[in-house]
Amino acid sequence: MRAKWLCLVALTAAAVGCGEGRAIFDIDVFSFLSGAKADTLPYVGPLPPGVPDTIPVQTVRSLGLGSSSVVDTVRFIGSVDFVNASGTGSVTFAVYFDSLKNTVYTGTPWFSVSAAVTPGATTTSPFDVDIIDPAMRKLFLASTVYVGIRVSATGAISGTAKLSALRARVVIQDKIF
C-alpha cells in the first residue's frame, strides 16, 4: 500500500498543472481479486443450503479524491469464463461495490453478466458497462472500495465462473479536489 504515496504525488502534479484536462484512472480490479484468489467462484444449481454463492468481500484501492470532484465516467470492461461441468441452464455473474465492507451484498449489483451454459463447455462472456447513476460513480472517489461477486445458477448445473479481466475506467473532470 505504500505506493499510495506515489499516487498522491502524481495526483498533485496533475492538480497543479493539468489545467482543464481530465484525470483518467485505469484501475485493474481483477488484480486485487486474483491477488486474493477471489477471481474464481464455483456455482451449483439449485444452490444447496450452506454453500456460498459469493466471494469474501475484497478491498480495492481507489482514487482517494475529494467529494467535490466531478466524476465524468465510470466504465467496467472485462470478461468472465463460465466453465460448465454439467447440466444445461444459465448463470448470472453479478458484481457489487460499496464503500462499506459489511453492506456490499445488501444492495443491488452494479452490473451483471448472464450466459447460457451447456455441459462440458466453457462460455466466455465479455462485458463493457457504463455506470449511469451519479451517486454510484462518486463511490470511486473514495480511497478504498469494497468489491464482491455473486454467481447464481438457473437449472441443474454446476461449474466454475472464472473472471479473466475486470478493469474500471474512471474519468474525473478537471476539478480534482
Next chain:
Amino acid sequence: MGSIVRTFVLGFGLAVLLGGAPAPAAAQWLVTDARRIGMGGLSLGRSGSVARYNPAYRAVQAEAARHGQPKLTIPIPLGIIQFLHDHPHLSSDPAFDYKSRGFNPILVANTILNLPLYLEVKQAPTPTNDVAFTIGQDSLRVNLGATSQLVPEDQFGISGSSRPIDPGFGYKGFRVGVMGWLHDDAQLQLGDKLLAFLRDSVPARHNTLYSADVHALVASGFAPTVGYAGRITGDSARGFYVGGALHYYVGVGYGRTDGLVGDSTSDTLFAGSNPVNPIGRTLTQYSKPGNTLGHGIGADIGVAWVSGPIEIGFGVNDIGATITWPDTRLDSAFYNDSGYSKPVANHVETKTKLPVSYIANLAYSVGNTTLGADVLNTGRGSVVHVGGEQRLGLFAVRGGVARDQRKRIEFGFGGGVRFGGLGLDVGFWTHTNSLSNERGITMATSLSIY
C-alpha cells in the same frame, strides 16, 4: 482516509506552488507602478531595485536621476474589481473558507502570491491535458502528458534576502544606521526515482525509495551599519559616485533543516491497510531568540556614473556576509510509521551565509526620450529588463522587454497622460504559464504625482 489524501495533495501542491514556477514571476512583477511595468519592469534612477542594491545611489541626486519619474506613484488596483466579480461572495466562498470541504489552499496561495492588483486583459491559455493513472494491486504508472514538463528536474524553491527596515541618519555622505535583515531559503530536489516516475512515466517498482531532498532556512537579525556615498568627481550633471556600507550582522535567531522525505515501496505495491506510510529523515539546526547572538561582517559596494544623458551603475550587496552562530542546537528527526527525534549536539557553532546580490543598470535620457536596461541577480539567477519611454507633450508611450529567472522573455508596453502635476499611467505586461508558449496580458494602472 479521504482527508489524508486531500491534505497530502494540497500540501504537496502548495509546496510546488510556493516553490515552483510562479515564484520567480511573482518576485519579478511585484511592482505597482504602471509606468515601470510599461517599460518591461525597468528600474530607472533611484527607483525600484537600483537604490536598494547600489549604495552609490544614495548620493546621486534625484534631479540627476529623474528621467521623467514622478515623485509619488499610487496604484489603481483594477484587478480587485475583477477578482470580486469572479468571487462575489468571498466571505462565504467555500474555496476560501478553511472550514469548508471545498477549501482550496492552492487557490488561496496563488491569490496571495499573485495579488489581484492587475486586470487580466487576456488569459494565458491553459492547455487541455489529460493525465492517466494505471493502478493495479502490484502496478502503478502515471502519464502526466504535457504536465510532466512541470515536474522540475533541478532543485527548485524560493529564497530571498531582504532588508525590511533601514533607519539611520547621515552627514556629508556618511551614514550610520541599523538595518533589519531577513534571509529565507526553501529548496526541494526530487530524487531520480521519483523524477522518472513522474516525468518519464516509469512504472513504480518494488522495494524502491521514492524521495525528495528538502532544505529550508530562515534567519533574521539586525545590522549596525556605517556607510558612505558621495560624488568623488564632477558635478550634479556629470559625476562619478561611489558608495559602500559595512555591516556588522547580529543574528537574533535562525533555523535550518536539511533532509529527505519520501516513501519506499514494498514487495507488493498496494498491500496492507496503511494507506500512507511516509519516511522522513532530517537534521535540524536552530538558534532561538534569546540564545547567544550570531555575528558576522559583510559589505555593500556600488558605483554610479552620471554624464549628461548617460547613467551607469553597478552595485553588490552582502559581500562576505557569513553569520556565525555560537549557540546552536542540532536535532535529528526520523519518521517511519511513527516519528521520533533525538538531540545530536547543543551549544555548538554553526554558520549561515547571506546570498550575494548584484545589480547593473544603464540609462540614457535625452530630451523627451529615456532608454534603459538593468540586470539584477539576487542569488537565484539573473533578471534582465530593457525598456524606454518617449514623452510626446501630454502623452508618453513606453515599451520594454524582460527575461525572468526562468529565462522566459516577456514584454511590457503602455502609455500615460499628464496634466500638470498629475498623471495617469497604463502598463501592459505579458506572462506565460509553464505549459504554453502563448502569452496572457495583464494591465496595470496607476496615478503619478510629479
